[in-house]
Amino acid sequence: MADLLTHFVAARVPGSLVRDRRLQALLVIGTFLPDITGKGIYWVLDNPTGSQLVTHSLAGILLISYLASLFVEEPLRRSGFLMLAAGMAIHVLVDMTKDNLGAGAAMLFLPFSLRGQEFGLIDPENVVLLVPIDLAILAVLWFLERRFQRVQQ
């Protein structure tokens, strides 16, 4: 569970465009689902690699979002599913920016391919440097949202 602050910021920025607060909350929790459900599967299967493979793949994103959306009230379920899936996709994209020396941060096309994909932009052990950047983005977002609310009033 490394650097959930960056995952939160990555979902919160597009989330600011979502008017419905409940859908916004689903988008944000969606970005944590790959790690949360990965831990759950890990406890059941006792296999760290396998559990992360499922939750960080396209098929896993669709299935887990669908399963989670079933627990949302019916009128909100379809858009809730889209928000959860978008949140999970943002998580995987953020993970893929990491440079795992070619090992791959996600296996997107599981179960059809076990080839790992990554963009290789950020050293995963360097995430501590992202904390002040994340906080700055959150501060700007908070300022803009307050200003927008005042204009609306």
Place this chain on the structure above:
Amino acid sequence: MFSNRFFRWKLGAALATIAVMGVYASHRGDGINPGLWRCVAQPHHWNEAHLWLPSARIVSVRESWYEIASGDPEVTIRVDGAAPGKPGDRISWTGTFRSDGPRLLTEQVRVLPPHTRLRWLVEAISVAVLLAVLANLGRHFLFRPKVLQVEGAPRG
């Protein structure tokens, strides 16, 4: 697909498919990046396995090889080639495990900067963020018996 019709069937099907994928990935993923301790425990089984060690510590340095310690449980192993740093430095490493020795053949190596030791701070912040997000989710979606009670109360 998103209605309440056949709700239990949909729930069961989604859970079962995720479980099957989990078992499949667990089975197929077992050979992907095995733990260093597993390689050392069964060197012939894991000969030529490709490894990625996100974080390892240089224990000692010789002219043409060096030793690193990595994993949980921590295992010390020889790496062929010139050391990328001095003893005590942390590195990120990928390469191949060889059962003769056993030893490691380097493909890519990177010395980690000292601030990576602040990773605990990132993890503490992560826990705080997760708790805050769960609290926000609960605010919007938690079951509220009081509301139901009022809505379901007999009129008059």
